[in-house]
Amino acid sequence: MITIQELNEIKQKTLENMKLRLQEDSGKGLHGKHVLICGGPGCHSSNAEGIKKAFKEKIKEKGLDKEIKVSLAGCFGLCETGPNVEIYPDGIFYAHIKIEDIDEIVENHLCKGKIVERLLYEGSLKDGKIKQVSEVDFYNKQKKIALRNCGIIDYESIDEYIALDGYQALAKVVMEMTQQEVIDIVKASNLRGRGGAGFPTGRKWETAYEYKANKKYVICNADEGDPGAFMDRSILEGDPHSVLEAMAIAGYAIGSDQGYIYVRAEYPIAVRRLQIAIAQAKEKGLLGKNIFGTDFSFDIELRLGAGAFVCGEGTALMESIEGRRGMPRTKIYRTAHRGLWQKPTIINNVETFANVPAIIQNGVEWFKNIGTEDSPGTKVFALGGKIKNTGLIEVPMGVTLREIIFDIGGGIPNGKKFKAVQTGGPSGGCIPEEHLDTPVDFGSLGRLGSIMGSGGMIVLDEDDCMVDIARFFLDFTVEESCGKCVPCREGTKRMLEILERITKGEGTPEDIDRLESLAETITNGSLCGLGQTAANPVTSTLKYFRDEYEAHVYEKRCPAGSCQSLLEFFITEDCIGCTKCARNCPVSCISGKVKERHVIDTEKCIKCGTCMEVCPTGAVIKK
Amino acid sequence: MANVTFTIDGQKVTVPSDYNIIEAAKTVGIDIPALCYDPNLEVVGACRLCLVEIEGSRKLQTSCSTKVKEGMVVHTESEKVVKLRKEILQLLLDNHPNDCLTCQKAGECLLQRYAYRYDIKFREHDGARRPNLVDTSSPYILKDDSKCILCGKCVRTCNQVLDRKVLSFGGRGFDTRIVADANFSLEESTCVSCNRCVTVCPVGALVDKRLLGKTRVWDGEIKGVKCKACDYGCNFEVLSKKGKNIAVRAKAPSEGRPLCLKGRLTTELMYLDEPETPYKKEDGKFQEATWKEALGLEGVFEKILSDENDKK
Structure with a gap:
């Protein structure tokens, strides 16, 4: 049994050893450093353990193992750039680290104090200046409560x-x-x-x-x-x-x-x-x-x-x-x-x-000062999809979707246009650009027809078909329905069948009405939350992107150019007649002479997209 | 038990406070449709047909699982409720074979009754359907998965008897099925042919195989009898046509009555004019048996006879 005195002793003793990491102490001489390696899910599967081992070996070889501590820590959040390594007290953030890079970091940074610029996270290098990890755009708008220790402490200690x-x-x-006092604090914190x-x-x-x-x-x-x-x-x-x-x-x-x-x-x-x-x-x-x-x-x-x-x-x-x-x-x-x-x-x-220990420690007032009145505190989100900084973030409630996606997330890669953000996973909905300035809290997202959910956030760009996104999530729900109640078991299956028909170009105008009616039945009739929210991906896309449904149904066209069955590949005048497409086509449906414009036989075409990939002049387009 | 007074479809009703809405409704002759509800079984709220509107409640509530409260105002046939019920029934019919003409359950089938009541019809569609899996392995029970609506009554009633617990749900979502043990046929499984499942099945998914093709509910007379095989006195029905007793079937077990095969066979032997050959399960195989074997009277029977002869 531990006493509070013993707990405090451990705290003091360990804290002494962690000061470098917390940047409370500039280090004992040049070599006093902590190397933290991200051991989050993404980095772990990219050989974080191997990187730790390599660092240790190299540091030992240099005889610095007494002064430099190497440890694995929880997720740093920036999964996009993993495996990630941070060096304290300098606050330097290295990204995409491979085993081969370790010698250079140890030799130059750890031994000589020379930062290896080529390995720095690109966001920490601006106008020739090196920013500390806490100052980079990805982190400086975040506020960590639930993740307060992730990426700092050794998770096995x-x-x-x-x-x-x-x-x-x-x-x-x-x-x-007393018990009541604890409950009162949690209640008051809301x-x-x-x-x-x-x-x-x-x-x-x-x-x-x-x-x-x-x-x-x-x-x-x-x-x-x-x-x-x-x-x-x-x-x-x-x-x-x-x-x-x-x-x-x-x-x-x-x-x-x-x-x-x-x-x-x-x-x-x-x-x-x-x-x-x-x-x-x-x-x-x-x-x-x-x-x-x-x-x-x-x-x-x-x-x-x-x-x-x-x-x-x-x-x-x-x-x-x-x-x-x-x-x-x-x-x-x-x-x-x-x-x-x-x-x-x-x-x-x-x-x-x-969140609970932090609330008890820091008090209700502290907690309520973060976030909004209706939803105090912070929320962790997993950013994914068409976004530059894929990863894990924690932000105060009430920041806008725009801030999350563009300031923290770094916006849409490859110069594409933002289309919608899907929040709340299969129970959530898609929110279009016009609502990007909505503050993120429980109420606001609900009013938009989506939900906060557990925190999945999938960003969609102009290439994503909204009908197909709805189909994707329905497919998930159909697969995961337990089969107990009728509306969820039978209804979601029928909805999926309709969405599959529409994305294949076989949808009818009645299908859209039927989707709406089924959505109502499933939402009002299902037994549990899974069914009651299963239709959200469909209702929200119908609400904001009805024109896309209609284009599929009436014009047999997918505006995003994503539904394979509705596409036709076409070779434009830019064709230089290099024959590369014809040679690579798996069904030999492209004909044309050398140095002349080629033609695709759309009857035979299986829409695999190989011609488009191999064309050196971008002459193959989807229509 | 204290009483509560509430309003249902404009009528004021007073019932004990532990009543569910569906039970309370019945006391004033309001029949709320339900496929998975059975007063003898655990409430599961799976079919969603019994959803009703309660004033002041944002969501519709299942009347099988909601207890009545003082002053509650319930609407059982509001526009919203009826629309939902129709859609649920349509979803069920869309996944049910159009076989009412020859189905053994016709006339007693709850799905048929509610489809008629809410005017829902079979329709053509090219979507998925339940696989047409029919288990004919048992001489006593016919299990037709294509007709199953997954109300789960069979599973619940089977699980009420500790040493049976044969039926359970298998698979998930649209592919959910009722399975015996580890998805065995009824013959291979530990099923004891008590027919509890058959008595509660609201549709034609589980039917008494010894009734098949003999008579349907409107065809002849039905008389209730008590089984005399043991002290439980389970309820059976004798079905007769043209003055001839042609079949016996088990009635839903209640008040702890277990139902069993021996009781059923005893009742058959007692009441039927021409009882069919009995079968006995041995090592996972159904075998034709003599009545003495089937009723476990070998040896006993001879003893009784010789005893009686001695006295003469």
Whole structure:
């Protein structure tokens, strides 16, 4: 069992070793440095471990291993430029690092203090000046609460978490506060569920607290499943203790001694790091019996999900933990009254939990000063699609979509035009350019026909067909519907069939009416959130891009030039007769003499696009 | 139990406070359509047909899972509700074979009844349909997946008996099916042919195979009887045509009554004029059996006879 004194001792001792990284100390001489390597999902799969090893070896070879610390940290956010390496206290950000580059960084930067400009992240080099990582455009508009430790601490070190005030909130809660006081703080902060629905966390906790029962449960929903989303994964992998600490706080508040983290088995790294973190916390007595010598005991176990998207729905998740098929329950009781094994249960998302210790530590006022009145705090987003800076960001609520996409995200690559942004994954919708100045919070996105969702943000440009985007998300929903209720099981399938017809150029005007009517039925009639929001990708694109649907249906034309069946390849006058297209065509449908304009036989053409790719003069176009 | 008074379709009704809207509606003769609701089974809210409008509630609510509250005002046939119901029924018919002419369940089928009530018709379309998988392996139960509407009643009733739990959901989404054990045929599975599933199936997906082609509900007379095989006294029906008892079928089990094959066969033997050959499952195979074997009376029977003879 750990005491608060011991906790503070660990904090002081470890903090001393982390000062360089926090830039609180300019380093002991030239060589005192920290090399942080991003161990986020993207960089990890691009050999972050190998890079760490190579750095260590080289540094040892130079005899600097006493002065230079090398460690892996959680996601830096800029996945686009990975593998990423940061060097402190200089605050230098190297991008796209390969094993071969390491010698140069060690020789020049670490040994001689000479920054290797060719390897710098391009955004940190402006007008010949080198910017610190905190000053680059991608980071300076961000505000990190949930990701506060990601990219700073070594995710496998509980001491480093403790050094940055880790477990102080839990200590304060169990030793100084009553259950009601904890709930009052969470309520007053107006922290809203980051899993998508935005339900006030404090109210959820209070409902479970007030309901008398001999056993209560705390569940962390880590079944992140939206296509392209990795917010929760990054928190679990980069700062697992923040979630454990918050769960224990929640357990204290509602009177529970058992927590479960339901994490998908497809996140093996998150699972491993959580296992390590839980073992460390138990060893230190921060989980287990009589935490900080009080009567409060709390234990956490992992439950691995098999990857069904619907298990992210709270009651389906509980069914799954109980060992049954993951299907949502009909709402007869609140889960805060009868949830897991019919006992009062609170279920919060990873990011929601990650906010809790920070709120307890810094107070309600601090939290409410960030974000908007309706949605205080920050939100983590995973930026993807047609955007320069693909990656993970955390911004205060209330920043506009424009700021996120153009200032932080760096805008659309290849000089293309922005068309829409898809928020909220398969339950969300597409927001067009005219609404780019909308502040991002729960209410505003809802009013536009989309949702905040868990934080996926997919940017679409002029080449993306909106009907096809709707089809893509419907395809996902059809695949992931559990099959329990009729509107979702049968309705989404029929919607998908219609969308497939339209994108093939076989749609009829009635199909658009039928889509609207089906959307209404599925939204109003479905049992759970998955079905109730399944039609959003269709309704939002019908609302803002109806002309594209109509072009497909009436003119058999795809305005974005994306639906293969509606395209024709055509060779313009720019053709120089090089015969390259004809030679590469897999079905030999291009004819023409050398140095004369070639012609495509559209009857035979399979629209593979090879001719367009190989043409040296750009004479092949899609019509 | 305290009573509550609420308004349903303009009528004031007073019922015990633990009533669901659907049960309360029944007390005043309002029949809210539902395919997955059964008072003897766990409420699941899957078919969504029983959705009703409750004043002050933003969303429609399923009347099977919503308890009545004092002062509640419910509309069971509002425009919004009816439109939704029609669309749900259409979705079901779009994925259901047009076989009412020869379907054993005709006349008793709930889907048929509601489609008629809301004027929904079969229609042509080239979209996907449920695969036409028919399990004929059992002499007692015919399982036709193409007709299944996935209400899940069969799964729930099968799971009420601890040592049965044979049926469950398999697959996902549009491809969801009811499967026996690990997707075995009824013959290979641990199914004990109690026919509980058949009694609750609202459509023609699970039918009593020994009834097939003999009679349909409007054809002859039906008389309720109690099984005498054991103390549970499960309910059965004897179906007769032209004065001849031609078939026996199990009635839905309630109040903990289990239903079993032996009881069903005993009832057949007692009431039918020409009972069909009984079958017994041995090592995952159905075998023709004698009545003594089927009812487990071998040895016992001889003993009784010789005992009686001795007394004479």
